[in-house]
C-alpha cells in the first residue's frame with residue numbers, strides 16, 4: 001500500500017514519538033564523517049575529564065526485566081531460520097536505536113553558604129561523586145540524636161546524579177566538566193541544550209552568567225570564549241543567514257550591521273548610572289580554552305536572546321522605544337506622574353518548523369518566530385549583546401525590586417557550518433543550535449506569600465516547570481513501552497513489531513501546554529544532547545522544594561535523547577525574506593484579527609531600584625515604568641509570516657479545538673456536579689441530624705413513660721395480691737411494709753393518714769357506730785353496713801363536705817357492677833374519676849395536696865381491710881394509686897396527671913381480680929411526662945433500707961416468677977435518661 005505524502009501537521013508534531021533518533025541520511029552521514037575527525041580534538045589536559053555519558057546499554061536491565069517473564073513461558077521449538085533472522089534484525093535494530101541514545105545528563109551543584117554569619121548546617125550530605133543524601137531538618141530536629149545514624153529513624157533520601165559538584169567547585173572546573181563537552185558537540189554539528197533547574201536563590205544565575213568577582217564567570221561567557229577561540233580563523237562568509245529552526249536564506253544588508261552594544265536612550269534613561277555599574281565577571285574573565293576543529297569547515301555564529309515571561313515569549317535583543325510621546329493605545333490607562341516612560345514590547349509567536357526545512361528530522365520542533373539574531377564575530381561582541389539583553393530583562397521588570405529571575409532566560413547560539421569546498425551550496429550548510437536556559441526559580445507561593453503580579457508570575461513559572469516535568473514523565477513511559485516492544489520482538493514473543501502499532505500506544509507528550517516546553521521540544525524529542533544542572537542551596541531554602549527538584553532530576557535522568565548530528569539543508573531558499581514557495585493559510589471560522597476576540601495589550605507597572613542614584617530629578621529607586629506587552633500577532637498576518645507557517649490540516653485543527661472545548665465543558669460540568677453533590681450532602685446531613693434529635697427525644701419520653709407505667713403496674717399488682725389474699729394483710733403498726741417502694745415522704749404521709757383514719761374510727765366508735773378496721777370481720781361489716789341505696793345516697797358528697805365524708809366513703813361498701821369495668825358506684829365516683837382528676841391537674845401543686853388527701857383516705861382502709869374472707873359480698877378496700885411515679889410536691893412544673901381508678905365497694909374474689917386487671921389496662925399515664933423537670937425513680941437501695949430498717953423482710957414485686965421490670969433495667973434506664981435528658985434531672989432516691 002502506498003503511503004500518502006507526509007505532511008507536517010500540528011498533530012504530527014504532537015504525536016511524533018520521541019523514541020529513537022532518525023537514521024542519518026547520506027548528507028548527515030557525510031557531515032558526521034567530517035566531524036569524526038574533529039572529535040580527536042583534545043581537551044585541555046589540566047582540566048578534569050567529565051564523567052562519560054552513560055550509554056544506552058544501561059537500559060539493558062529494562063529489557064532483561066521483561067525477559068524474565070519468560071520463566072513461565074519456556075521455549076518450545078528452536079526457531080526457524082526466518083524467525084531467527086527476523087529476531088536478529090530486530091535485535092540489531094534495537095541496538096542501533098539504543099546506541100544512538102543517551103540519558104539526559106543531570107549534574108548537581110551544591111551552593112556554598114554565602115552568609116558566613118549564619119552557622120546553619122546543611123541538610124544534604126554528599127555520599128559519593130554521584131550521590132547525595134538529603135535529611136529532613138524538621139524531622140531531624142525532632143530526633144536530634146538520630147542524625148545521620150539511621151535512615152530508618154530519620155527520614156532521608158538518597159539521590160543519584162551524573163556527577164555531584166560540592167560547594168567548593170570553581171566556576172572554571174564546573175564549566176569544563178559540564179559544558180565544555182556540549183560546546184564541542186555543537187561545534188561538531190550537534191544540537192545541545194543546557195538548562196539550570198532549582199529553587200530560588202540556589203545559584204542558577206550564578207552558574208549560567210556568573211558573579212561579579214574575577215574568576216566567577218559562568219558557563220555562558222565561558223562557552224562564548226571557547227567557541228570563538230575555537231573558530232578563530234575559520235569564520236565563514238556572510239552570504240547566508242539561518243531562519244526558523246533549520247532553514248537558511250540569503251542574508252541582506254541588515255545582517256552586515258554590527259550588533260548593538262549600548263541600550264536605547266529610553267533604557268539608559270531608566271537605568272541611569274547602573275549602566276556603568278553593571279560590569280561583571282563576563283568582562284573580566286576570559287576563558288582561553290580552544291577546541292581543535294576540522295579546519296576544512298567554515299563557521300558562522302548567530303546569537304539570540306529571549307525570555308519566557310508569563311507564558312509569553314519576548315525578544316530581549318529587540319530595540320526598546322519610549323512610547324510615552326506617541327499616541328497612547330486605547331484601553332490602557334495613563335499612569336501617574338511617576339511613570340513618565342511607556343516601554344512597549346511585542347510577544348512573539350512560537351511556530352512549528354516546516355517540513356521543507358528538514359524532511360530528515362522526524363522530530364519537528366518549534367521556533368520563535370520573529371526573534372532577532374545577530375551575527376557575532378568575537379566573544380566580546382557576544383557578551384556585549386548578552387549584557388544588553390540582561391539590561392532589557394531588568395528594565396522590563398522581571399528582575400525588578402528583587403534580585404531574582406522571574407522569567408526563563410534563553411540564549412540561543414546558532415552555528416552554521418559549511419564545508420569549504422561547498423560554501424556556495426546552501427544545501428551543504430549544517431546548522432547546530434546550543435540553547436542555554438536559565439530557568440526561573442521554582443517556589444512555593446504559599447511560603448513566599450506572593451500576591452498580585454508576583455503571584456501570576458509564580459503561577460506561570462511553576463506551571464511551565466510542572467509541564468516540563470510532565471513531558472519528561474511521558475517521554476520516559478513512552479520510551480519504556482518501546483523498549484519492551486522491541487525486546488519482545490527480539491525474543492520472538494510478539495512476532496514482528498510494527499513501529500506504527502507501537503506509536504499508537506504511546507501517549508502524547510504535552511509539549512504544547514507551556515511555551516517553555518514548546519520551544520525546547522525538539523531537544524527532548526530526540527534532537528541533540530541535553531544537560532540539566534540542578535542547583536541546590538541546602539542552607540536557607542526549603543527542604544521540601546529541594547527534594548521536589550531532586551525528584552525532577554531523577555526523572556530527567558531516565559529520559560533518553562538522541563545526540564545525532566543536526567540535519568543539513570534540503571531545499572535552498574531563494575533570497576532574503578522569500579520562502580521556498582509554500583504558502584499555507586489557516587482555515588477556520590475565527591481569527592485573532594477579529595476585534596472581539598483579538599488579545600488586548602497588557603499594561604503593567606515596573607519599579608526599578610537603582611541603588612539610590614538620582615534619576616530625572618527624583619530618586620532612581622522611585623522610577624516606575626509602564627510596560628506595554630503586546631500579545632502575539634495573529635498567525636496569518638502577512639505573506640512572510642504565512643510562509644513560516646506549518647501546513648495545518650484544518651480538520652485536525654478543528655478537532656483539536658473541539659477537544660479543548662469539550663475538555664472545558666467537562667471540567668465545568670464536573671465542577672457543577674461537585675457543587676451540587678456537596679449541597680445535597682449538606683442537606684441530607686442536616687435532615688438526618690434533625691431526625692436523630694427527634695428520635696432521641698421520642699425515645700427518651702417513651703422510656704420515661706414506660707418506667708412510670710411499669711412502676712404503676714407493679715404497685716397495682718402488689719395491691720391486687722394483697723386484696724386477693726395472697727399476701728398477708730398489713731398490720732396497723734407496720735403500714736409501711738405494704739409500700740416499701742414509696743418514698744419517705746410518701747410513707748410519712750401515708751402513715752399520717754392511717755393515724756387519721758384511726759382517729760376517725762375511734763371517734764366513730766365513741767359515737768356509737770361500731771367500726772373497727774382491725775377487728776371487724778367482713779360479715780360484721782356486711783351486717784352493720786347500711787342498705788345499698790342508702791349507701792349510695794350517703795356516699796354522694798358535696799364538694800364542701802368532701803373532707804368530712806372521706807372517712808365514710810372508706811367505710812361504705814361500693815356496689816359491684818359486673819358489666820362495666822370499674823364503674824363508679826355513684827356520681828361522686830364519676831366525679832372523682834373524671835372531672836376531679838382533671839381539676840387536680842390544672843389546679844397545680846396546692847390542689848395536689850387535696851388529691852393526695854383523697855388518696856390517703858383509701859390507703860389505710862385498703863391496708864387494714866385487706867384481710868377479707870371469701871364471701872361474695874365483702875368489704876373491698878380501695879386500692880392505692882401508684883404513688884411511686886408521683887412527682888414530689890416541691891417540683892415546680894405540674895405533676896403528671898393520672899386517671900383516678902374507681903373503687904368498687906363490694907367484690908367477689910373473681911371480680912376483684914378482673915377489676916384489678918381492668919384497672920391495669922385503663923391506667924393512663926401522662927404523655928407530657930417529658931416536660932417534667934424531675935422525676936423520682938426509687939432505687940433498690942432505698943427500698944432495701946426501708947424494708948431492712950423497719951420491716952421484717954424485703955417484699956419482692958413479683959408476679960409469678962418473672963419480674964415485670966428488673967432493677968438493673970431501671971438503673972440502666974435512669975442512667976441513660978440522665979445522659980439524654982439534657983436539662984432534665986433524673987433524681988434517684990437514695991436516702
Ligand SMILES: Nc1ncnc2c1ncn2[C@@H]1O[C@H](COP(=O)(O)OP(=O)(O)OP(=O)(O)O)[C@@H](O)[C@H]1O
Pocket residue numbers: 110111112114167198199200201202203204205206207211403404405406439440441442535
Ligand atoms: N557557587 C556559588 N558560589 C558563591 N556564591 C554563589 C554560588 N552560587 C550562588 N551564589 C550566590 O548566591 C546568591 C543567589 O544566587 P543566584 O542569584 O544565582 O540564585 P538563583 O537560583 O538564580 O535565584 P533566582 O532563581 O531567584 O534567580 C547570589 O548572591 C550568588 O552570588
